[in-house]
Amino acid sequence: MSVEELKRYYIKNYEELLNYISKRLENIRIPRTRRYRSKLYRLKTIYAKKIETTYNILYSELTKLVKALEVLQRQNVFYKELFKMNTDHYPEDLLRYYRVRIKILKKIYNQYIVSIKSSTNEYEAKILYRSAIGRMLSIIKRRKRLLERIKESLKELSKMPVIRDDEIKVIVAGMPQVGKSTLVSKLSTAKPEIASYPFTTKNIIVGHMMKEPGIRIAFIDTPGILDRPISERNPIELRAIYAIKYLADYTIYLIDVSPSAYYTLDEQLNVLNDVMKIVGTNILVCINKIDITPKESIEKIKQVIGDKYKLEVIPISAKEGYGVDELLNKIISVVKNRSKESN
Ligand SMILES: Nc1nc2c(ncn2[C@@H]2O[C@H](COP(=O)(O)OP(=O)(O)OP(=O)(O)O)[C@@H](O)[C@H]2O)c(=O)[nH]1
Numbered sequence: 474m475s476v477e478e479l480k481r482y483y484i485k486n487y488e489e490l491l492n493y494i495s496k497r498l499e500n501i502r503i504p505r506t507r508r509y510r511s512k513l514y515r516l517k518t519i520y521a522k523k524i525e526t527t528y529n530i531l532y533s534e535l536t537k538l539v540k541a542l543e544v545l546q547r548q549n550v551f552y553k554e555l556f557k558m559n560t561d562h563y564p565e566d567l568l569r570y571y572r573v574r575i576k577i578l579k580k581i582y583n584q585y586i587v588s589i590k591s592s593t594n595e596y597e598a599k600i601l602y603r604s605a606i607g608r609m610l611s612i613i614k615r616r617k618r619l620l621e622r623i624k625e626s627l628k629e630l631s632k633m634p635v636i637r638d639d640e641i642k643v644i645v646a647g648m649p650q651v652g653k654s655t656l657v658s659k660l661s662t663a664k665p666e667i668a669s670y671p672f673t674t675k676n677i678i679v680g681h682m683m684k685e686p687g688i689r690i691a692f693i694d695t696p697g698i699l700d701r702p703i704s705e706r707n708p709i710e711l712r713a714i715y716a717i718k719y720l721a722d723y724t725i726y727l728i729d730v731s732p733s734a735y736y737t738l739d740e741q742l743n744v745l746n747d748v749m750k751i752v753g754t755n756i757l758v759c760i761n762k763i764d765i766t767p768k769e770s771i772e773k774i775k776q777v778i779g780d781k782y783k784l785e786v787i788p789i790s791a792k793e794g795y796g797v798d799e800l801l802n803k804i805i806s807v808v809k810n811r812s813k814e815s816n
């Protein structure tokens with residue numbers, strides 16, 4: 474059961490649904506046979522058919538939505554939090570809401586289908602018909618903006634990588650352009666896009682590594698995070714923050730202090746602070762791009778971070794591969810200790 478399964482549920486928004494329903498209603502005709510000789514009877518039959526068709530479409534649409542939300546509800550909390558970010562609601566709340574809507578829809582349908590059949594003149598039948606369609610549609614129309622957001626969010630989530638609960642999740646985080654994607658591609662099977670402009674990576678990307686049997690590590694590449702308050706962060710940065718918050722078993726924080734670095738050390742340490750507010754000291758700092766960084770800078774920064782944060786620092790070059798084995802060994806030893814502790 475994974476988020477990929479959400480692909481099976483294409484949710485229509487209000488306008489799409491309305492279009493679909495009106496097309497279907499247009500095609501409903503009753504032949505002028507003897508059976509329908511009475512004009513009233515003929516009209517009532519058409520109205521009843523249209524009410525029934527509208528009901529069936531709305532019912533199956535709402536049922537599909539409920540099923541999709543049930544799939545989402547079974548996923549890792551990470552996806553549910555992203556969904557909450559996009560829609561302002563957790564799947565469980567919406568499940569409750571839409572299950573109630575289905576009940577209301579049924580009630581409206583049952584009520585009108587009876588009264589339309591017993592209506593005694595054309596005018597009355599028409600009024601009943603219009604009111605039935607209007608009331609059934611209003612179930613969805615009332616919160617059409619919400620429906621749109623649900624649709625978009627489910628679509629987005631269905632494209633996200635699948636994260637298994639049985640693997641150790643190592644998040645690679647940092648400001649834009651520090652070399653996160655380069656490192657993840659070195660460490661794992663993932664082939665993320667690498668480029669020399671910020672925000673190249675817009676989604677989380679997962680690559681796997683199996684160094685020893687039984688140890689399955691997922692390296693998770695994340696979008697760059699800027700040095701600014703959480704309320705100003707864009708949805709792309711928030712994906713990274715949510716991955717750190719809800720997925721990380723361990724975090725690698727990359728910094729770039731090479732002469733070509735995009736951001737100052739202070740900015741990068743501010744973001745490190747933000748990340749540490751989430752994961753505590755469950756984090757390892759890597760100074761990346763040591764192939765183009767002066768030795769003195771590396772030593773100085775190692776010391777600053779060691780003193781200030783009491784964190785271990787490993788200098789690496791993700792591109793050239795320097796220090797990458799050491800980093801991997803470090804991660805594996807942390808992971809092993811962790812699984813010993815939890816046994
Ligand atoms: N010299 C050198 N360049 C590197 C190293 N690691 C990454 N780069 C370069 O830095 C640039 C950015 O690398 P990415 O891996 O795309 O950086 P990122 O952190 O994923 O960037 P965003 O996805 O935009 O946040 C690319 O041009 C890389 O080739 C390194 O160790 N040494």
Ligand SMILES: [Mg+2]
Nearest residue numbers: 653654673674
């Ligand atoms: Mg990247």
